[in-house]
Amino acid sequence: MxxxxxxxxxxxxxxxxxxxxxxxxxxxxxxxxxxxxxxxxxxxxxxxxxxxxxxxxxxxxxxxxxxxxxxxxxxxxxxxxxxxxxxxxxxxxxxxxxxxxxxxxxxxxxxxxxxxxxxxxxxxxxxxxxxxxxxxxxxxxxxxxxxxxxxxxxxxxxxxxxxxxxxxxxxxxxxxxxxxxxxxxxxxxxxxxxxxxxxxxxxxxxxxxxxxxxxxxxxxxxxxxxxxxxxxxxxxxxxxxxxxxxxxxxxxxxxxxxxxxxxxxxxESHDDLRRKLGNTAKALGIEWPDATPYAQFIHGLDPKVPANAAMLAACTVLFRxxxxxxxxxxxxxxxxxxxxxxxxxxxxxxxxxxxxxxxxxxxxxxxxxxxxxxxxxxxxxxxxxxxxxxxxxxxxxxxxxxxxxxAGLVADQVGAEFDGVITEVDERENGRGVVALTKIAIEGRVTGTALPLGRQARVRLVEADIAKRTIAFELLH
Structure with a gap:
Protein backbone atom coordinates (compact mmCIF):
# COMPACT_ATOMS: atom_id res chain seq x y z
CA MET A 1 0.00 0.00 0.00
CA GLU A 268 -8.58 -7.59 -7.20
CA SER A 269 -10.38 -5.28 -4.77
CA HIS A 270 -13.77 -6.39 -3.51
CA ASP A 271 -17.11 -4.61 -3.58
CA ASP A 272 -16.88 -3.56 0.08
CA LEU A 273 -13.89 -1.36 -0.72
CA ARG A 274 -15.76 0.31 -3.57
CA ARG A 275 -18.70 0.99 -1.23
CA LYS A 276 -16.42 2.40 1.47
CA LEU A 277 -14.67 4.68 -1.01
CA GLY A 278 -18.02 5.71 -2.44
CA ASN A 279 -19.16 6.74 1.03
CA THR A 280 -15.91 8.65 1.57
CA ALA A 281 -16.42 10.47 -1.73
CA LYS A 282 -19.90 11.41 -0.58
CA ALA A 283 -18.51 12.77 2.69
CA LEU A 284 -16.04 14.91 0.74
CA GLY A 285 -18.68 16.15 -1.69
CA ILE A 286 -17.14 14.38 -4.70
CA GLU A 287 -19.40 12.86 -7.36
CA TRP A 288 -18.58 9.28 -8.33
CA PRO A 289 -21.10 7.89 -10.83
CA ASP A 290 -21.84 4.19 -10.37
CA ALA A 291 -20.77 3.40 -13.93
CA THR A 292 -17.33 5.00 -13.56
CA PRO A 293 -14.52 2.49 -12.82
CA TYR A 294 -12.31 3.40 -9.89
CA ALA A 295 -9.26 3.81 -12.16
CA GLN A 296 -11.03 6.42 -14.27
CA PHE A 297 -12.41 8.10 -11.15
CA ILE A 298 -8.98 8.31 -9.51
CA HIS A 299 -7.28 9.61 -12.66
CA GLY A 300 -9.85 12.42 -12.68
CA LEU A 301 -9.01 13.63 -9.18
CA ASP A 302 -6.96 16.81 -8.91
CA PRO A 303 -4.60 16.53 -5.90
CA LYS A 304 -4.38 20.34 -5.73
CA VAL A 305 -8.02 20.41 -4.58
CA PRO A 306 -8.11 19.64 -0.83
CA ALA A 307 -11.15 17.35 -1.01
CA ASN A 308 -9.61 15.47 -3.94
CA ALA A 309 -6.33 15.14 -2.04
CA ALA A 310 -8.18 13.66 0.93
CA MET A 311 -9.94 11.27 -1.45
CA LEU A 312 -6.63 10.14 -2.93
CA ALA A 313 -5.33 9.47 0.56
CA ALA A 314 -8.42 7.37 1.29
CA CYS A 315 -7.93 5.42 -1.95
CA THR A 316 -4.81 3.78 -0.57
CA VAL A 317 -7.15 1.08 0.78
CA LEU A 318 -7.30 -0.21 -2.81
CA PHE A 319 -3.72 -1.40 -2.30
CA ARG A 320 -4.60 -3.30 0.86
CA ALA A 407 -6.08 13.51 17.48
CA GLY A 408 -3.92 16.56 18.16
CA LEU A 409 -5.85 18.66 15.66
CA VAL A 410 -9.16 18.20 17.49
CA ALA A 411 -7.90 17.59 21.04
CA ASP A 412 -9.33 20.92 22.24
CA GLN A 413 -12.74 20.32 20.62
CA VAL A 414 -14.08 17.44 22.71
CA GLY A 415 -17.82 17.98 23.04
CA ALA A 416 -18.10 19.81 19.72
CA GLU A 417 -20.52 18.64 17.02
CA PHE A 418 -19.59 17.86 13.41
CA ASP A 419 -21.23 16.82 10.15
CA GLY A 420 -19.99 13.68 8.48
CA VAL A 421 -20.84 10.53 6.55
CA ILE A 422 -20.85 7.03 8.02
CA THR A 423 -18.36 5.20 5.78
CA GLU A 424 -18.27 1.84 7.58
CA VAL A 425 -20.50 -0.14 9.92
CA ASP A 426 -19.08 -3.08 11.86
CA GLU A 427 -21.44 -5.97 11.14
CA ARG A 428 -19.88 -8.03 13.92
CA GLU A 429 -20.40 -5.40 16.61
CA ASN A 430 -23.73 -3.61 16.42
CA GLY A 431 -23.63 0.14 16.89
CA ARG A 432 -19.98 0.70 15.92
CA GLY A 433 -18.57 2.14 12.73
CA VAL A 434 -16.43 4.84 11.13
CA VAL A 435 -17.40 8.41 10.32
CA ALA A 436 -15.61 10.72 7.86
CA LEU A 437 -16.04 14.39 8.75
CA THR A 438 -17.24 16.68 6.02
CA LYS A 439 -15.30 19.86 6.87
CA ILE A 440 -12.06 18.25 8.13
CA ALA A 441 -10.28 15.34 6.43
CA ILE A 442 -10.48 13.18 9.55
CA GLU A 443 -12.02 9.79 10.22
CA GLY A 444 -12.84 8.34 13.61
CA ARG A 445 -14.73 5.63 15.42
CA VAL A 446 -18.42 6.32 15.94
CA THR A 447 -20.99 4.61 18.14
CA GLY A 448 -24.76 4.77 18.04
CA THR A 449 -27.84 2.76 17.24
CA ALA A 450 -28.80 2.17 13.60
CA LEU A 451 -25.76 3.86 12.09
CA PRO A 452 -26.88 5.20 8.67
CA LEU A 453 -24.23 3.70 6.36
CA GLY A 454 -23.39 6.00 3.46
CA ARG A 455 -25.59 8.83 4.73
CA GLN A 456 -25.03 12.22 6.31
CA ALA A 457 -24.89 12.20 10.09
CA ARG A 458 -24.41 14.63 12.96
CA VAL A 459 -21.85 13.42 15.49
CA ARG A 460 -20.30 14.68 18.73
CA LEU A 461 -16.59 14.32 19.50
CA VAL A 462 -16.26 12.39 22.77
CA GLU A 463 -12.55 11.55 22.73
CA ALA A 464 -9.35 12.91 21.15
CA ASP A 465 -6.30 11.51 22.89
CA ILE A 466 -2.84 12.23 21.46
CA ALA A 467 -1.09 9.68 23.66
CA LYS A 468 -3.55 6.90 22.78
CA ARG A 469 -3.87 8.19 19.19
CA THR A 470 -7.63 7.78 19.31
CA ILE A 471 -10.59 9.80 18.06
CA ALA A 472 -14.15 8.80 18.93
CA PHE A 473 -17.58 10.20 18.15
CA GLU A 474 -21.13 9.43 19.14
CA LEU A 475 -24.04 9.61 16.74
CA LEU A 476 -26.54 12.40 17.42
CA HIS A 477 -28.83 12.07 14.39
Missing amino acids: PLQKVRFAEDVPEVFRASLQDIRRELEVPAAFPPEVTAAALAAAGNARLPELDRTDLPFVTIDPPDSMDLDQAVHIERTSTGYTVYYAIADVAAYVQPGDPIDLEARRRGETLYAPDKRTPLHPPELSEAAASLLPGQIRPAVLWTMTLDATGEGTAVTCERALMKSRAKLNYAGVQKDLDAGTAPEPLQLLREVGKLREQRELDRGGVNLPIPDQEVVTSNHGWGLEFRAPLPVEGWNAQISLLTGMAAAELMMKGKIGILRTLP GAGYSAFDGSVPEQPQHAAMKAEYAHATAPLRRLVDRWTSEICVALSAGTEVPAWVRESMDEIPKMMDEADRRAHAYERAIVSMVE
Whole structure:
Protein backbone atom coordinates (compact mmCIF):
# COMPACT_ATOMS: atom_id res chain seq x y z
CA MET A 1 0.00 0.00 0.00
CA PRO A 2 1.38 3.49 -0.79
CA LEU A 3 2.54 5.36 2.27
CA GLN A 4 1.32 8.82 3.22
CA LYS A 5 3.88 11.05 4.93
CA VAL A 6 3.09 13.63 7.60
CA ARG A 7 5.27 16.73 7.69
CA PHE A 8 5.36 19.70 10.04
CA ALA A 9 5.74 23.17 8.55
CA GLU A 10 7.88 24.04 11.58
CA ASP A 11 9.68 21.96 14.21
CA VAL A 12 7.69 19.05 15.65
CA PRO A 13 5.87 20.46 18.70
CA GLU A 14 6.75 19.04 22.09
CA VAL A 15 3.20 17.73 22.54
CA PHE A 16 3.88 15.16 19.80
CA ARG A 17 7.47 14.20 20.62
CA ALA A 18 6.70 11.88 23.51
CA SER A 19 3.98 10.16 21.48
CA LEU A 20 6.38 9.61 18.56
CA GLN A 21 8.84 7.97 20.94
CA ASP A 22 6.03 5.76 22.28
CA ILE A 23 5.09 4.72 18.76
CA ARG A 24 8.66 3.71 17.98
CA ARG A 25 8.90 1.77 21.22
CA GLU A 26 5.60 -0.06 20.64
CA LEU A 27 6.47 -1.01 17.05
CA GLU A 28 10.09 -1.84 17.91
CA VAL A 29 11.41 0.60 15.34
CA PRO A 30 15.21 0.18 15.25
CA ALA A 31 17.31 2.87 16.84
CA ALA A 32 20.99 3.46 16.01
CA PHE A 33 22.94 0.90 14.02
CA PRO A 34 25.02 -1.54 16.08
CA PRO A 35 28.75 -0.62 16.15
CA GLU A 36 29.74 -3.66 14.07
CA VAL A 37 27.31 -2.59 11.31
CA THR A 38 28.67 0.94 11.22
CA ALA A 39 32.22 -0.39 11.15
CA ALA A 40 31.37 -2.72 8.27
CA ALA A 41 29.76 0.15 6.37
CA LEU A 42 32.82 2.34 6.80
CA ALA A 43 35.03 -0.47 5.52
CA ALA A 44 32.72 -1.22 2.58
CA ALA A 45 32.53 2.45 1.61
CA GLY A 46 36.18 2.38 0.56
CA ASN A 47 36.12 -1.09 -0.98
CA ALA A 48 33.31 -1.16 -3.54
CA ARG A 49 33.31 -3.85 -6.22
CA LEU A 50 33.42 -1.83 -9.45
CA PRO A 51 32.08 -3.04 -12.82
CA GLU A 52 34.11 -2.96 -16.03
CA LEU A 53 31.46 -1.18 -18.13
CA ASP A 54 31.91 2.60 -18.01
CA ARG A 55 28.84 4.73 -18.81
CA THR A 56 30.00 7.91 -17.15
CA ASP A 57 29.46 9.51 -20.57
CA LEU A 58 25.71 9.53 -19.98
CA PRO A 59 24.59 12.85 -18.41
CA PHE A 60 22.45 11.42 -15.61
CA VAL A 61 20.60 13.60 -13.11
CA THR A 62 18.73 12.73 -9.93
CA ILE A 63 15.35 14.27 -9.06
CA ASP A 64 14.28 14.06 -5.41
CA PRO A 65 13.01 16.19 -2.53
CA PRO A 66 15.67 18.84 -1.78
CA ASP A 67 16.68 17.35 1.57
CA SER A 68 17.13 13.78 0.27
CA MET A 69 20.62 12.30 0.41
CA ASP A 70 19.81 8.61 -0.16
CA LEU A 71 19.65 8.93 -3.94
CA ASP A 72 18.64 5.57 -5.47
CA GLN A 73 17.86 6.59 -9.04
CA ALA A 74 19.31 8.73 -11.81
CA VAL A 75 17.68 9.24 -15.20
CA HIS A 76 18.63 10.25 -18.73
CA ILE A 77 16.31 10.10 -21.76
CA GLU A 78 17.14 10.44 -25.45
CA ARG A 79 14.93 10.69 -28.49
CA THR A 80 15.43 8.11 -31.24
CA SER A 81 14.11 7.79 -34.80
CA THR A 82 11.36 5.43 -33.58
CA GLY A 83 10.69 6.69 -30.06
CA TYR A 84 12.91 6.98 -27.00
CA THR A 85 15.74 5.39 -25.04
CA VAL A 86 15.40 5.61 -21.28
CA TYR A 87 18.55 5.11 -19.22
CA TYR A 88 17.85 4.52 -15.54
CA ALA A 89 20.75 4.03 -13.13
CA ILE A 90 19.95 2.37 -9.81
CA ALA A 91 22.31 2.41 -6.83
CA ASP A 92 24.17 -0.92 -6.69
CA VAL A 93 23.96 -1.90 -3.02
CA ALA A 94 25.51 -5.29 -3.77
CA ALA A 95 28.74 -3.51 -4.73
CA TYR A 96 29.13 -2.72 -1.02
CA VAL A 97 27.16 -5.40 0.84
CA GLN A 98 28.08 -9.08 0.92
CA PRO A 99 25.45 -11.74 1.72
CA GLY A 100 25.68 -12.59 5.41
CA ASP A 101 27.84 -9.63 6.42
CA PRO A 102 26.75 -7.35 9.31
CA ILE A 103 25.20 -4.78 6.94
CA ASP A 104 23.18 -7.44 5.14
CA LEU A 105 21.94 -9.09 8.33
CA GLU A 106 20.87 -5.77 9.82
CA ALA A 107 19.11 -4.78 6.57
CA ARG A 108 17.19 -8.06 6.64
CA ARG A 109 15.99 -7.21 10.15
CA ARG A 110 14.91 -3.71 9.10
CA GLY A 111 13.42 -4.42 5.67
CA GLU A 112 12.88 -0.81 4.61
CA THR A 113 13.47 2.80 5.56
CA LEU A 114 10.87 4.24 7.93
CA TYR A 115 9.77 7.87 7.95
CA ALA A 116 8.42 10.06 10.75
CA PRO A 117 8.06 13.84 11.07
CA ASP A 118 11.02 14.06 13.44
CA LYS A 119 13.42 11.46 12.04
CA ARG A 120 14.18 8.90 9.36
CA THR A 121 15.11 5.32 10.28
CA PRO A 122 17.25 4.11 7.35
CA LEU A 123 17.58 0.61 5.97
CA HIS A 124 21.36 0.96 5.55
CA PRO A 125 23.89 2.97 7.56
CA PRO A 126 24.18 6.57 6.31
CA GLU A 127 27.86 5.95 5.55
CA LEU A 128 26.49 3.99 2.59
CA SER A 129 22.93 5.15 1.96
CA GLU A 130 23.71 8.88 2.13
CA ALA A 131 27.33 8.79 1.03
CA ALA A 132 29.33 6.03 -0.67
CA ALA A 133 26.45 4.19 -2.38
CA SER A 134 24.22 7.21 -3.01
CA LEU A 135 24.16 8.59 -6.56
CA LEU A 136 25.45 11.98 -5.47
CA PRO A 137 26.42 14.52 -8.15
CA GLY A 138 29.95 14.57 -9.48
CA GLN A 139 30.80 11.15 -8.02
CA ILE A 140 31.57 8.01 -10.01
CA ARG A 141 29.35 5.24 -8.64
CA PRO A 142 28.70 1.56 -9.39
CA ALA A 143 25.11 1.19 -10.56
CA VAL A 144 22.64 -1.22 -12.07
CA LEU A 145 21.91 0.35 -15.44
CA TRP A 146 18.53 -0.23 -17.08
CA THR A 147 18.43 0.65 -20.79
CA MET A 148 14.87 0.61 -22.08
CA THR A 149 13.78 1.42 -25.63
CA LEU A 150 10.25 2.73 -26.18
CA ASP A 151 8.24 3.28 -29.32
CA ALA A 152 6.52 6.56 -30.14
CA THR A 153 3.52 5.65 -27.95
CA GLY A 154 5.65 5.00 -24.88
CA GLU A 155 5.38 1.21 -25.10
CA GLY A 156 8.55 -0.66 -24.18
CA THR A 157 10.19 -2.63 -26.99
CA ALA A 158 13.49 -3.87 -25.49
CA VAL A 159 15.37 -3.83 -22.19
CA THR A 160 18.83 -4.62 -20.86
CA CYS A 161 19.99 -4.62 -17.24
CA GLU A 162 23.71 -4.56 -16.49
CA ARG A 163 26.24 -3.23 -14.05
CA ALA A 164 28.04 -0.04 -15.05
CA LEU A 165 29.88 2.95 -13.68
CA MET A 166 27.88 6.18 -13.82
CA LYS A 167 28.23 9.79 -12.75
CA SER A 168 25.32 12.09 -11.96
CA ARG A 169 25.70 15.60 -13.31
CA ALA A 170 23.25 17.29 -10.94
CA LYS A 171 21.11 16.77 -7.86
CA LEU A 172 17.79 18.31 -8.91
CA ASN A 173 14.59 18.75 -6.92
CA TYR A 174 11.00 18.47 -8.05
CA ALA A 175 10.06 22.11 -7.57
CA GLY A 176 13.07 23.35 -9.52
CA VAL A 177 12.52 20.94 -12.42
CA GLN A 178 8.82 21.80 -12.58
CA LYS A 179 9.64 25.50 -12.63
CA ASP A 180 12.09 25.05 -15.52
CA LEU A 181 9.64 22.88 -17.45
CA ASP A 182 6.84 25.41 -17.01
CA ALA A 183 9.15 28.25 -18.08
CA GLY A 184 10.38 26.34 -21.13
CA THR A 185 14.00 26.51 -19.97
CA ALA A 186 14.51 22.85 -19.04
CA PRO A 187 17.13 20.92 -21.05
CA GLU A 188 15.93 18.37 -23.59
CA PRO A 189 16.30 15.24 -21.37
CA LEU A 190 13.95 16.79 -18.81
CA GLN A 191 11.51 17.82 -21.54
CA LEU A 192 11.61 14.19 -22.67
CA LEU A 193 10.90 13.09 -19.09
CA ARG A 194 7.66 15.07 -19.31
CA GLU A 195 6.92 13.70 -22.78
CA VAL A 196 7.54 10.07 -21.87
CA GLY A 197 5.87 10.48 -18.49
CA LYS A 198 2.67 11.70 -20.11
CA LEU A 199 2.72 8.85 -22.62
CA ARG A 200 3.14 6.32 -19.82
CA GLU A 201 0.32 7.94 -17.83
CA GLN A 202 -1.97 7.56 -20.84
CA ARG A 203 -0.97 3.92 -21.28
CA GLU A 204 -1.72 3.39 -17.59
CA LEU A 205 -5.17 4.91 -17.99
CA ASP A 206 -5.83 2.86 -21.13
CA ARG A 207 -5.15 -0.42 -19.33
CA GLY A 208 -7.19 0.65 -16.28
CA GLY A 209 -4.21 0.95 -13.96
CA VAL A 210 -3.80 3.24 -10.95
CA ASN A 211 -0.68 4.94 -9.61
CA LEU A 212 -1.88 7.05 -6.70
CA PRO A 213 -0.37 10.55 -6.48
CA ILE A 214 -0.43 10.39 -2.67
CA PRO A 215 -0.45 13.89 -1.16
CA ASP A 216 1.69 14.55 1.89
CA GLN A 217 -0.09 15.90 4.95
CA GLU A 218 1.48 19.02 6.43
CA VAL A 219 0.62 20.31 9.89
CA VAL A 220 0.54 24.10 10.02
CA THR A 221 -0.17 26.57 12.80
CA SER A 222 -2.20 29.75 12.69
CA ASN A 223 -4.07 32.09 14.99
CA HIS A 224 -6.85 29.51 15.01
CA GLY A 225 -4.59 26.69 16.25
CA TRP A 226 -3.55 23.53 14.41
CA GLY A 227 -4.44 22.87 10.81
CA LEU A 228 -3.89 20.00 8.42
CA GLU A 229 -3.17 20.72 4.78
CA PHE A 230 -2.46 18.39 1.88
CA ARG A 231 0.56 19.05 -0.31
CA ALA A 232 -0.32 17.98 -3.82
CA PRO A 233 2.45 16.25 -5.79
CA LEU A 234 3.85 18.24 -8.69
CA PRO A 235 3.26 16.85 -12.20
CA VAL A 236 6.97 16.07 -12.55
CA GLU A 237 6.73 13.75 -9.55
CA GLY A 238 4.20 11.69 -11.45
CA TRP A 239 6.32 11.66 -14.62
CA ASN A 240 9.38 10.61 -12.65
CA ALA A 241 7.33 7.90 -10.93
CA GLN A 242 6.30 6.58 -14.35
CA ILE A 243 9.97 5.87 -15.15
CA SER A 244 10.24 3.87 -11.94
CA LEU A 245 7.05 1.98 -12.79
CA LEU A 246 8.31 1.33 -16.32
CA THR A 247 11.46 -0.19 -14.82
CA GLY A 248 9.48 -2.31 -12.37
CA MET A 249 7.35 -3.67 -15.21
CA ALA A 250 10.46 -4.37 -17.29
CA ALA A 251 11.93 -6.24 -14.31
CA ALA A 252 8.76 -8.29 -13.97
CA GLU A 253 8.85 -9.15 -17.67
CA LEU A 254 12.45 -10.38 -17.39
CA MET A 255 11.53 -12.44 -14.35
CA MET A 256 8.46 -13.96 -15.96
CA LYS A 257 10.47 -14.99 -19.04
CA GLY A 258 13.28 -16.33 -16.88
CA LYS A 259 10.86 -18.12 -14.52
CA ILE A 260 12.59 -16.79 -11.44
CA GLY A 261 11.89 -13.63 -9.47
CA ILE A 262 9.94 -11.78 -6.82
CA LEU A 263 6.83 -9.94 -7.99
CA ARG A 264 4.77 -7.36 -6.16
CA THR A 265 1.23 -8.72 -6.42
CA LEU A 266 -2.22 -7.53 -5.43
CA PRO A 267 -5.58 -9.33 -5.70
CA GLU A 268 -8.58 -7.59 -7.20
CA SER A 269 -10.38 -5.28 -4.77
CA HIS A 270 -13.77 -6.39 -3.51
CA ASP A 271 -17.11 -4.61 -3.58
CA ASP A 272 -16.88 -3.56 0.08
CA LEU A 273 -13.89 -1.36 -0.72
CA ARG A 274 -15.76 0.31 -3.57
CA ARG A 275 -18.70 0.99 -1.23
CA LYS A 276 -16.42 2.40 1.47
CA LEU A 277 -14.67 4.68 -1.01
CA GLY A 278 -18.02 5.71 -2.44
CA ASN A 279 -19.16 6.74 1.03
CA THR A 280 -15.91 8.65 1.57
CA ALA A 281 -16.42 10.47 -1.73
CA LYS A 282 -19.90 11.41 -0.58
CA ALA A 283 -18.51 12.77 2.69
CA LEU A 284 -16.04 14.91 0.74
CA GLY A 285 -18.68 16.15 -1.69
CA ILE A 286 -17.14 14.38 -4.70
CA GLU A 287 -19.40 12.86 -7.36
CA TRP A 288 -18.58 9.28 -8.33
CA PRO A 289 -21.10 7.89 -10.83
CA ASP A 290 -21.84 4.19 -10.37
CA ALA A 291 -20.77 3.40 -13.93
CA THR A 292 -17.33 5.00 -13.56
CA PRO A 293 -14.52 2.49 -12.82
CA TYR A 294 -12.31 3.40 -9.89
CA ALA A 295 -9.26 3.81 -12.16
CA GLN A 296 -11.03 6.42 -14.27
CA PHE A 297 -12.41 8.10 -11.15
CA ILE A 298 -8.98 8.31 -9.51
CA HIS A 299 -7.28 9.61 -12.66
CA GLY A 300 -9.85 12.42 -12.68
CA LEU A 301 -9.01 13.63 -9.18
CA ASP A 302 -6.96 16.81 -8.91
CA PRO A 303 -4.60 16.53 -5.90
CA LYS A 304 -4.38 20.34 -5.73
CA VAL A 305 -8.02 20.41 -4.58
CA PRO A 306 -8.11 19.64 -0.83
CA ALA A 307 -11.15 17.35 -1.01
CA ASN A 308 -9.61 15.47 -3.94
CA ALA A 309 -6.33 15.14 -2.04
CA ALA A 310 -8.18 13.66 0.93
CA MET A 311 -9.94 11.27 -1.45
CA LEU A 312 -6.63 10.14 -2.93
CA ALA A 313 -5.33 9.47 0.56
CA ALA A 314 -8.42 7.37 1.29
CA CYS A 315 -7.93 5.42 -1.95
CA THR A 316 -4.81 3.78 -0.57
CA VAL A 317 -7.15 1.08 0.78
CA LEU A 318 -7.30 -0.21 -2.81
CA PHE A 319 -3.72 -1.40 -2.30
CA ARG A 320 -4.60 -3.30 0.86
CA GLY A 321 -3.54 -6.93 0.55
CA ALA A 322 -0.47 -6.30 -1.62
CA GLY A 323 2.28 -8.83 -1.10
CA TYR A 324 5.31 -10.49 -2.65
CA SER A 325 5.28 -13.64 -4.74
CA ALA A 326 8.65 -15.40 -5.10
CA PHE A 327 9.04 -18.12 -7.71
CA ASP A 328 11.81 -20.29 -9.13
CA GLY A 329 11.03 -22.66 -11.99
CA SER A 330 7.40 -21.73 -12.70
CA VAL A 331 5.54 -18.42 -12.73
CA PRO A 332 2.79 -17.61 -10.18
CA GLU A 333 -0.78 -18.44 -11.13
CA GLN A 334 -1.89 -14.86 -10.44
CA PRO A 335 1.17 -12.67 -11.07
CA GLN A 336 -0.58 -9.36 -11.72
CA HIS A 337 -0.73 -6.29 -9.52
CA ALA A 338 -4.46 -5.59 -9.76
CA ALA A 339 -4.23 -1.82 -9.20
CA MET A 340 -1.60 -1.42 -11.91
CA LYS A 341 -3.24 -3.97 -14.22
CA ALA A 342 0.23 -5.31 -15.02
CA GLU A 343 2.99 -7.53 -13.68
CA TYR A 344 5.35 -5.49 -11.55
CA ALA A 345 8.42 -5.84 -9.32
CA HIS A 346 10.09 -3.47 -6.89
CA ALA A 347 13.37 -2.59 -8.59
CA THR A 348 14.36 1.06 -8.13
CA ALA A 349 14.91 1.80 -4.42
CA PRO A 350 17.57 -0.59 -3.07
CA LEU A 351 18.96 1.97 -0.62
CA ARG A 352 15.53 2.16 1.05
CA ARG A 353 13.88 -1.23 0.39
CA LEU A 354 15.50 -4.64 0.87
CA VAL A 355 13.80 -6.63 -1.90
CA ASP A 356 15.11 -4.32 -4.64
CA ARG A 357 18.62 -5.72 -4.13
CA TRP A 358 17.26 -9.19 -4.97
CA THR A 359 15.53 -7.78 -8.05
CA SER A 360 18.77 -6.22 -9.29
CA GLU A 361 20.72 -9.45 -8.86
CA ILE A 362 18.09 -11.54 -10.64
CA CYS A 363 17.62 -9.14 -13.54
CA VAL A 364 21.33 -8.57 -14.15
CA ALA A 365 21.79 -12.34 -14.39
CA LEU A 366 18.73 -12.91 -16.60
CA SER A 367 19.67 -10.06 -18.93
CA ALA A 368 23.20 -11.48 -19.35
CA GLY A 369 22.03 -15.08 -19.64
CA THR A 370 24.08 -16.13 -16.60
CA GLU A 371 23.17 -18.01 -13.44
CA VAL A 372 21.29 -16.19 -10.71
CA PRO A 373 23.60 -16.06 -7.64
CA ALA A 374 23.18 -18.99 -5.28
CA TRP A 375 22.57 -16.75 -2.26
CA VAL A 376 19.59 -15.21 -4.05
CA ARG A 377 18.04 -18.58 -4.83
CA GLU A 378 18.67 -19.82 -1.29
CA SER A 379 16.79 -16.87 0.22
CA MET A 380 13.86 -16.70 -2.22
CA ASP A 381 11.41 -18.20 0.26
CA GLU A 382 12.51 -15.85 3.05
CA ILE A 383 12.49 -12.46 1.32
CA PRO A 384 8.67 -12.24 0.94
CA LYS A 385 8.29 -12.95 4.67
CA MET A 386 10.87 -10.30 5.56
CA MET A 387 9.22 -7.75 3.29
CA ASP A 388 5.72 -8.55 4.50
CA GLU A 389 6.85 -7.93 8.09
CA ALA A 390 8.65 -4.73 7.08
CA ASP A 391 5.56 -3.49 5.22
CA ARG A 392 3.36 -4.33 8.19
CA ARG A 393 5.54 -2.24 10.49
CA ALA A 394 5.83 0.63 7.99
CA HIS A 395 2.07 0.85 7.54
CA ALA A 396 1.45 0.56 11.29
CA TYR A 397 3.99 3.37 11.78
CA GLU A 398 2.25 5.52 9.19
CA ARG A 399 -1.22 4.90 10.63
CA ALA A 400 -0.07 5.61 14.17
CA ILE A 401 1.55 8.90 13.17
CA VAL A 402 -1.48 10.05 11.16
CA SER A 403 -3.80 9.08 14.03
CA MET A 404 -1.62 10.95 16.51
CA VAL A 405 -1.65 14.12 14.42
CA GLU A 406 -5.40 13.94 13.76
CA ALA A 407 -6.08 13.51 17.48
CA GLY A 408 -3.92 16.56 18.16
CA LEU A 409 -5.85 18.66 15.66
CA VAL A 410 -9.16 18.20 17.49
CA ALA A 411 -7.90 17.59 21.04
CA ASP A 412 -9.33 20.92 22.24
CA GLN A 413 -12.74 20.32 20.62
CA VAL A 414 -14.08 17.44 22.71
CA GLY A 415 -17.82 17.98 23.04
CA ALA A 416 -18.10 19.81 19.72
CA GLU A 417 -20.52 18.64 17.02
CA PHE A 418 -19.59 17.86 13.41
CA ASP A 419 -21.23 16.82 10.15
CA GLY A 420 -19.99 13.68 8.48
CA VAL A 421 -20.84 10.53 6.55
CA ILE A 422 -20.85 7.03 8.02
CA THR A 423 -18.36 5.20 5.78
CA GLU A 424 -18.27 1.84 7.58
CA VAL A 425 -20.50 -0.14 9.92
CA ASP A 426 -19.08 -3.08 11.86
CA GLU A 427 -21.44 -5.97 11.14
CA ARG A 428 -19.88 -8.03 13.92
CA GLU A 429 -20.40 -5.40 16.61
CA ASN A 430 -23.73 -3.61 16.42
CA GLY A 431 -23.63 0.14 16.89
CA ARG A 432 -19.98 0.70 15.92
CA GLY A 433 -18.57 2.14 12.73
CA VAL A 434 -16.43 4.84 11.13
CA VAL A 435 -17.40 8.41 10.32
CA ALA A 436 -15.61 10.72 7.86
CA LEU A 437 -16.04 14.39 8.75
CA THR A 438 -17.24 16.68 6.02
CA LYS A 439 -15.30 19.86 6.87
CA ILE A 440 -12.06 18.25 8.13
CA ALA A 441 -10.28 15.34 6.43
CA ILE A 442 -10.48 13.18 9.55
CA GLU A 443 -12.02 9.79 10.22
CA GLY A 444 -12.84 8.34 13.61
CA ARG A 445 -14.73 5.63 15.42
CA VAL A 446 -18.42 6.32 15.94
CA THR A 447 -20.99 4.61 18.14
CA GLY A 448 -24.76 4.77 18.04
CA THR A 449 -27.84 2.76 17.24
CA ALA A 450 -28.80 2.17 13.60
CA LEU A 451 -25.76 3.86 12.09
CA PRO A 452 -26.88 5.20 8.67
CA LEU A 453 -24.23 3.70 6.36
CA GLY A 454 -23.39 6.00 3.46
CA ARG A 455 -25.59 8.83 4.73
CA GLN A 456 -25.03 12.22 6.31
CA ALA A 457 -24.89 12.20 10.09
CA ARG A 458 -24.41 14.63 12.96
CA VAL A 459 -21.85 13.42 15.49
CA ARG A 460 -20.30 14.68 18.73
CA LEU A 461 -16.59 14.32 19.50
CA VAL A 462 -16.26 12.39 22.77
CA GLU A 463 -12.55 11.55 22.73
CA ALA A 464 -9.35 12.91 21.15
CA ASP A 465 -6.30 11.51 22.89
CA ILE A 466 -2.84 12.23 21.46
CA ALA A 467 -1.09 9.68 23.66
CA LYS A 468 -3.55 6.90 22.78
CA ARG A 469 -3.87 8.19 19.19
CA THR A 470 -7.63 7.78 19.31
CA ILE A 471 -10.59 9.80 18.06
CA ALA A 472 -14.15 8.80 18.93
CA PHE A 473 -17.58 10.20 18.15
CA GLU A 474 -21.13 9.43 19.14
CA LEU A 475 -24.04 9.61 16.74
CA LEU A 476 -26.54 12.40 17.42
CA HIS A 477 -28.83 12.07 14.39
